[in-house]
Amino acid sequence: MTAHSIASDFESEGETCAGTLLLPAQVSPPPVVVMANGFGGTRAAALPDIARHFVADGYAVYLFDYRNFGDSAGQPRHWVSPRRHLADWKAAVRHVRNLPGVDHDRIVLWGTSFSGGHVIETAARDPGIRTVIAQVPHVSGVASVLQVPLHISFCLMLAALRDQLGRAFGRPHYSRIVGRPGEVAALCSAECWDGYARLIPPGERWENKVLSRIFLELPFYSPARSARKVKAATLIIAGERDSVTPAAAARRAARRIANCEFHLLDGNHFELHLASEAVCRQSIALQLAFLRRQFAP
Template identity: 70%
Template sequence: MRSFDSPFLSQGERCAGTLMLPDTGDTSPVIVMAHGFGAIRAAGLPAFARRFVAEGYAVFLFDYRNFGDSEGMPRHWVSPRRHLSDWAAAVRHVRRLSCIDTTRVVLWGTSFSGGHVLETAANDHGIHAVIAQVPHVSGVASLRQVPARVTLRLAIAALLDQGGRLFDRPHYSPIVGRPGDAAALTSVECLEGYARLLPDGAHWENKVLSRIFLEVPLYSPARSACRIKAPTLIVAGRRDTVTPAVAAWRAATCIPDCEFHLIDGNHFELHLEDEGVCLQNIAIQIAFLNKHLGVDQCATQDTAAGHGSGKAIHEHE
């Protein structure tokens, strides 16, 4: 495997990117990947990327503006509008690279970015395939997972942040906390699960600009799902208390060519390489890639049996 720094500009600011190439020497399809709510590309994504590269795919990982190794002030700014602009810039960037097959671009997103890839594919019909893992598809569905008293405290924090913008005094809230905390992610699986994603020595802070809490309820990529032309894989967790599986399933039924898998895991178990459900999740994703991109034709013939175009619903114990 070969790895290179490959930064790009989004709205005039430098975004950090890493291009990973297989050792085959061929021009490979490329999978563009970025993380979910408040995370950096070093948090769990390389484990998925290495698996994809081992299968013969190129991978491009990037950090959003204001996060990780990317530029942008103030830091820790989660915003669907800004993130979607970064996704569009990342796709433009990889389409200009000479060492990959730029006609076969795959979008890969998880949690919050699972929604971003659906929205991006709905607006860019040149995308070859989409993988959305435990995706955020409905602001209302996600809001229903949060206790009313926590929602009120987050709304107050958001208003404080909006007011602070006038005086260059941003107001931050925790990204992850314990149940009942005024944080973005507080269900029982979140605190330990998020911590396990972070590699030792990761430069990451548990905070986000509170203004995001006014945007999340209005951000529902499922509304755009019917406009997606690319073959799409959605993988949901049966015990997910962050992005409910039923909302992901409803979005899948709106996508013309979509394969939906329900795995018996929670939101973070599907991310963690040392969990059995994560290995099952990766195998499903590789089978989908081989089916639609044909890097491994033998694997395609073995794994594509029973998977036609249109809707495919699979449950895994």
């Protein structure tokens, strides 16, 4: 099924967020899947390949970039912040609820990695959300931080303090998003360097950096704490070999959601993002089957 692509931006706290609506042919009005990327990612990284599977199955897909990333406005650039991201998700859902040509009663929140936590948190705050898909989600700040070697966490914390000090003088300090094992970066386990690189399409304007202030927030951002408030039908998919967002934490979060389906697949964090990988296609098949059950007459 061929997708019709429409640019559709929205405002979040006074800044413009770039969005793209993909519409399937011969389905009117289709359910709509709202998607945004994880830690430091843009909507161009891996998400279009996954979105095509949803469009082929008759769903509209709305992809957006957070403020300060990708094609969205906002300064300084590369600002990861749970509070800001959640405000962008709220604004994106409000925007989709006003879009013509889609079914406003059948909105699906789809998140992966860091945004996998965002969709859980957003659904907990918005009782109108009926369906959520969270793939390899960040659900526990402590669990994610413990995946990083202690000496690297210490260096990142120092960088965060330097960034906070620099804010007062308009001199932000950046850290690397991804590095090789032993290097100072937010993501530095064995799978990360090559795995993250495979997400970035050729020609994409992506930089391997993030404002260091996030490392003061990250340990305290745990969407699992809000999981019991989620009323939406939820699907959580975790990777058995995930060294970024541990599967055990995802399973614990799933148990707190009243109507939640959990699957553990034999893959690492980044393989679950890559439609060229068999485990990603297995994940997508589970997601489509889940949605068919939710939206069956």
